[in-house]
Amino acid sequence: FLGMQGDLRFVSVGCNRLGNCASWASSGLLAYGAGNFVALYDRETQSVRTLRGHKDRVNCVTWISDNELVSGSTDTTLFVWKRDENGLYGVSGKLQVHKASITSLAALTYPNSNGKTLLVVTSADRTVSIWLRSSKDADFELQQHEPLVGEAVECCALHFLPATETNKETPLLALGGVGGAGSCRGSEIILFLPSINAEDNKLNFQRIVTLKGHEDWIRCLSFVTSDDGSVLLASSAQDNFIRLSTI
Structure with a gap:
């Protein structure tokens, strides 16, 4: 089998087992909690991206708009994620009052x-x-x-x-x-x-x-x-x- 090459066909990231842990944007992009990450799944391209920031399990996510979402975690924090002009998502705000x-x-x-x-x-x-x-x-x-x-x-x-x-x-x-x-x-x-x-x-x-x-x-x-x-x-x-x- 020397010289064989392989192409990536599918990537899967499991969703946390919680009822409020997934949210569809009107654009068709699916956001869901995957361990400590927020995963973004594009059903058209079948591509998956992960957003890193939380230090414990992501329990809930919701879209504010097609370019912005919020996630909540067991680590007691809320992250506001916003897409930039390059299409990349980053933390634009962190909210924390809960214990x-x-x-x-x-x-x-x-x-x-x-x-x-x-x-x-x-x-x-x-x-x-x-x-x-x-x-x-x-x-x-x-x-x-x-x-x-x-x-x-x-x-x-x-x-x-x-x-x-x-x-x-x-x-x-x-x-x-x-x-x-x-x-x-x-x-x-x-x-x-x-x-x-x-x-x-x-x-x-x-x-x-x-x-x-x-x-x-x-x-x-x-x-x-x-x-x-x-x-x-x-x-x-x-x-x-x-x-x-x-x-």
Whole structure:
């Protein structure tokens, strides 16, 4: 076999076994956690790139835009990754306020705002942090950091409510998780709406309603606007059911 040559045909990088660990960009690029790395898979070229920075397992990723994504890790950090003019991704921001693993995150970009983005992060330290940036070139600023439900939160989701004459862009936050009495008991999803804190002019999310039905830990949440304009929330749990709720 002397003189034989080989060509690389396929490269595989396994995804971490977590429900919030993969995210599709509208461009078709798939981002997912692979060990301590963020892997980017291009389905057209079947190429895989890895982003290095986290010091422990990547638990969740989400795209902000086709050129920007956020990842959360067991190392308690959040990395904002941005693509440069050469098509390479690098860390453009590092956020850290939590004291335990990041369990999920959700991002919501305001329309016609030059990149104004809301970011919600949940952690195993039983707190939720909420971040906001005014434009794509601004840094994320912490708006709120507290135990919104009193127990661990496994998943979160963000969506804009249908616009009205008085409220054009109102974000709706959903949290689901695990824990004891008086909190996200695994069978409950808690919805929040924001107000402006008069003292510091920052967003402050307040509980508005609780959705029941699941009989075990809730693992994933996802919003969508239906054809008739109503908002649907899909939730999956360890009770082996997916539930659809009309908001």
